[in-house]
Amino acid sequence: MSSTQEIIKTTEKYGAHNYHPLPVVLSKGKGIWLTDPEGKRYMDFLSAYSAVNQGHLHPRIISALKDQCKRLTLTSRAFHNDLLGIFLKELCEYTGYEMALPMNTGAEAVETAMKMARRWGVEKKGIKDGQQEIIVCAENFHGRTITIISFSTDPDARINYGPYAPGFIIIPYNDPEALRKAITPNTCAFLVEPIQGEAGVNVPDAGYLKAVRQICTKNNVLMIADEIQTGFCRTGKKFACDHENVKPDVMTLGKALGGGVFPVSAVVAQRKVMDVFTPGTHGSTFGGNPLACAVAREALRVLDDEKLADNAERLGIIFREKMKKIRCPRMQLVRGKGLLNAVVFDKNFQAWDVCVALKDHGLLAKQTHGNIIRFAPPLIITERQLNQAVSIIKTVFQKIK
Ligand SMILES: *Cc1c(COP(=O)(O)O)cnc(C)c1O
Numbered sequence: 001m002s003s004t005q006e007i008i009k010t011t012e013k014y015g016a017h018n019y020h021p022l023p024v025v026l027s028k029g030k031g032i033w034l035t036d037p038e039g040k041r042y043m044d045f046l047s048a049y050s051a052v053n054q055g056h057l058h059p060r061i062i063s064a065l066k067d068q069c070k071r072l073t074l075t076s077r078a079f080h081n082d083l084l085g086i087f088l089k090e091l092c093e094y095t096g097y098e099m100a101l102p103m104n105t106g107a108e109a110v111e112t113a114m115k116m117a118r119r120w121g122v123e124k125k126g127i128k129d130g131q132q133e134i135i136v137c138a139e140n141f142h143g144r145t146i147t148i149i150s151f152s153t154d155p156d157a158r159i160n161y162g163p164y165a166p167g168f169i170i171i172p173y174n175d176p177e178a179l180r181k182a183i184t185p186n187t188c189a190f191l192v193e194p195i196q197g198e199a200g201v202n203v204p205d206a207g208y209l210k211a212v213r214q215i216c217t218k219n220n221v222l223m224i225a226d227e228i229q230t231g232f233c234r235t236g237k238k239f240a241c242d243h244e245n246v247k248p249d250v251m252t253l254g255k256a257l258g259g260g261v262f263p264v265s266a267v268v269a270q271r272k273v274m275d276v277f278t279p280g281t282h283g284s285t286f287g288g289n290p291l292a293c294a295v296a297r298e299a300l301r302v303l304d305d306e307k308l309a310d311n312a313e314r315l316g317i318i319f320r321e322k323m324k325k326i327r328c329p330r331m332q333l334v335r336g337k338g339l340l341n342a343v344v345f346d347k348n349f350q351a352w353d354v355c356v357a358l359k360d361h362g363l364l365a366k367q368t369h370g371n372i373i374r375f376a377p378p379l380i381i382t383e384r385q386l387n388q389a390v391s392i393i394k395t396v397f398q399k400i401k
Contacts, residue, residue, distance in 0.1 A: 004037055022366065024359050029056030032378045032385060034364065043389050045358075045365040045377050050197070050229045050340065052260035054302045055378040061259040061298045068294035076285050083293035094238070094300050095251060097268035101277065102288035106228040106254035107143025109265035112282060113224050113252050114147070114191070116267065118167075119276040121188030125220060128186075135182050135190045135221075137173040141198030142191065142226055142252075174204040176211035183215070189222040189250075190215075194240035197229035200372035201342035203335055209246045216249070222273065224250040228265070229340070232256035233303050233379055236313030236338030243337065249273055259299030260378075264292045308379040312338035315386050319375070322390045328397040339379055345371045354396060363392045 002010075004025045024042070028035040032055060034042045047053060054061060068083075075081045088100045101116075103109050114134060121127040136142075138153045149157050150164035158164075169187075171178040173196060194209055196202035209225075216223040225248035230240035232255070237243055239251065250273060254265035267274075286292070303309070316338040323334045323343065333344040345351060351367035358365055367373050377389065 002037065007037065022355055022359055022364065024364065031055040031057075032381050040362070042359065042362050042364045043377065043385065043392070045363055045375050045389065047376050047378050048260065049255065050232075050234050050376055051255040051258060053232055053234055053256035053308060053379045054259050054299060054306075055380040056260060058259060058302055058380075060302055061261055061295060064294045064298035065261055065291065068291050071290070073291040074286065074289045077283060077288060081288070081290040081293070083290045083297070084288045087288075087293035087297050090297055090300060091253075091257075091266060092268065094304075095253070095268045096247070097251070098271045099274040100266050100268045101274065101282070102292070103265045103267070103284050104263045104286050104292070105143070106252065106265050107145050107148055108284065108287070109228065109252040109254050109267050110142045110148060110191070110226060111145055112267045113250050113269075114189070115282060116250065116269065116273065116276060117189035117191075117222050117224060119281070120222060120273055121186075123276050124272075125188060127188060131186045132188045133167055133169055133184060133186045135169045135171055135179060135187060137192055137196070138170055139173060139196055139199040139202065140191075140193060141196070142193075173199075173202065174208050176208060176215060179212060180215050183219045183221060187219065187221050189224050191224045191226060193226045193230065194243075195230050195235060195337060195340060197340065197374075198368060200344065200368050201336050201340055201374055203337060207244070209241055209244045213246045213248070222249040224248060224252065226252045228252055228254040232299075233309035233312050234338055234340050234376070235336075236316055237309055238303075240337065256303075257296050257299060258292070259295050259302065262292055262295045264296045264299075303379075306380060309338075311381075312379045315339060315381060315383060316341065318383065319386060319390065322387075323375075323393070326394050326397050328400050330400055331397065336375075339376055339381070341375045342368075343373050343375070345373075347371060354400065357396045357399075358392065361392045361396055363389055 007025045026034045027037050034044050091100045118132040121132040122129045136151045142148045147165040151168035152158045169182050171182045225241050227239050250269045258264040320334050330345050349371040351373050
């Protein structure tokens with residue numbers, strides 16, 4: 001087997017440089033653990049951006065994958081497959097919605113939700129086609145398609161990709177008044193992350209989502225919550241909106257829906273919204289394939305059976321408490337919900353070096369925005385393992401100058 005250095009060299013030579021990964025190669029995973037080619041073990045505190053909530057190689061999810069591989073993997077939607085209906089039924093029961101539309105990646109789910117909202121705007125709200133407006137938030141992250149980056153405020157994500165898609169209005173996050181003011185008769189939807197993950201685990205004030213819900217209802221605007229990163233127990237509840245008992249009109253789902261093995265995404269909504277889709281108006285070759293359905297069904301069951309929301313809630317409180325006690329003058333803030341947490345350092349801080357040091361000590365985490373480090377282990381983590389992680393973080397943080 002090749003060494004870490006050789007593998008990185010090959011990857012850098014032949015792969016487009018659209019990422020800047022930590023200098024670590026992973027060749028095995030199990031639960032919260034990852035192993036490099038030299039046999040060194042690491043705790044995973046990124047969880048593939050929350051796509052591995054159930055832990056690496058969860059035995060039940062892997063066995064669902066293997067069993068389905070022996071039966072049927074892909075049919076396209078030209079025909080029915082025997083798992084799609086039952087998967088969508090279980091997803092609707094899990095989320096509390098009437099209908100679901102399966103896709104593959106998160107960005108596709110967001111595109112789907114926006115297409116649905118624009119169509120709903122014309123067919124149900126009476127907006128003239130071409131005039132629909134969708135309101136979004138500054139510092140959002142919703143994916144990488146041309147349309148989605150058109151309303152990004154991150155220059156790296158956006159620059160030199162024009163012409164940009166029109167029809168989006170950007171307002172500050174965590175500001176209900178700005179939403180109220182931005183709504184026009186042409187507004188069909190407000191797209192919002194209940195916690196902004198990529199922005200550095202930006203948790204809005206208590207009451208924000210409730211206020212958004214009220215404003216959307218009052219103005220007949222669809223509230224679309226992007227729960228791709230925050231959903232499926234990550235924040236200590238099934239969905240981050242549950243913390244305020246808020247039910248969006250539409251949710252976009254992905255990441256952990258695929259149980260860490262397979263890309264599965266979906267949009268859920270009530271029938272009166274979802275019924276704007278008619279045959280031929282939207283689709284995906286791989287969306288809803290039987291292999292994805294088998295994996296996602298098991299991924300949902302594991303979340304419930306292993307009470308991962310409760311574990312995330314309980315350990316999240318312990319994690320933040322212990323992190324706040326670490327003596328590190330350049331650390332300004334510990335924030336988060338459940339097991340989606342971040343440490344914010346002062347503005348000029350280079351968190352990259354800290355992530356490299358954490359890696360050398362056996363813990364993998366990644367910085368966002370230069371001065372913020374996200375800590376998001378698989379939700380199956382135990383209290384003992386969490387304490388072990390905190391002592392690694394403490395060792396590294398105490399040496400920071
Ligand atoms: C990751 C993410 C997406 C995009 O998902 P992909 O599968 O990478 O396309 C969209 N929205 C949020 C909030 C995300 O965290």
